[in-house]
Amino acid sequence: MCEADAYIRKKGETDYVLLLSSVDKVIPGETGILLESVFGEQKMLTAKINEMSLVDHKILLEHF
Amino acid sequence: MCEADAYIRKKGETDYVLLLSSVDKVIPGETGILLESVFGEQKMLTAKINEMSLVDHKILLEHF
Numbered sequence: 312m313c314e315a316d317a318y319i320r321k322k323g324e325t326d327y328v329l330l331l332s333s334v335d336k337v338i339p340g341e342t343g344i345l346l347e348s349v350f351g352e353q354k355m356l357t358a359k360i361n362e363m364s365l366v367d368h369k370i371l372l373e374h375f
Numbered sequence: 376m377c378e379a380d381a382y383i384r385k386k387g388e389t390d391y392v393l394l395l396s397s398v399d400k401v402i403p404g405e406t407g408i409l410l411e412s413v414f415g416e417q418k419m420l421t422a423k424i425n426e427m428s429l430v431d432h433k434i435l436l437e438h439f
Contacts, residue, residue, distance in 0.1 A: 313377035313429050337427040349430060363401040365377050365429065366413060 314349050317370040319358060327371060330354065334370060337363075344372065378413050381434040383422060391435060394418065398434060401427075408436065 317334045318327035331354050336347040343357040358372040381398045382391035395418050400411040407421040422436040 313379075313432065315377075315429055335428060335430045337424070337429075339424050360401070360403050360424070363427075364399060365379055365401075366399045368377065 312349065313365070313368075315363070315365065315368040315370050317346055317354075317372060319356070319372040319374065321374050330356075330372065337370065343375075346370075376413065377429070377432075379427070379429065379432040379434050381410055381418075381436060383420070383436040383438065385438050394420075394436065401434065407439075410434075 314333040314335050316329060317331045319330040320327045331346050331348055333348045334346050335349045338345040343355055346354045358374050361371040361373050363370050378397040378399050380393060381395045383394040384391045395410050395412055397412045398410050399413045402409040407419055410418045422438050425435040425437050427434050
């Protein structure tokens with residue numbers, strides 16, 4: 312499977328923490344990002360995508 | 376490998392066209408999005424992410 316793990320950090324910080332594993336869908340919206348895992352778990356958060364590396368299975372997010 | 380194919384459509388249109396295959400990295404910036412394939416090919420474009428489905432290997436973009 313090709314899901315990725317989503318990590319997030321606070322604005323200006325350097326360290327990321329795991330937010331949600333096995334992410335399938337990433338849907339940015341007006342006010343934030345909706346993540347959905349392969350198990351159907353959803354997380355909506357006010358953040359932006361810093362970088363995604365699909366080969367490394369990593370989604371790096373940052374709070375506004 | 377878990378790369379995805381990036382498709383793009385013009386604002387307000389319904390049909391997507393293939394933009395770049397085998398995308399590894401997706402890096403949104405102030406003025407647009409940088410895509411990089413596993414082969415090192417890069418494309419920078421003024422667009423936003425509509426939706427990504429990693430399990431389906433699809434990145435759907437839309438021009439501003």
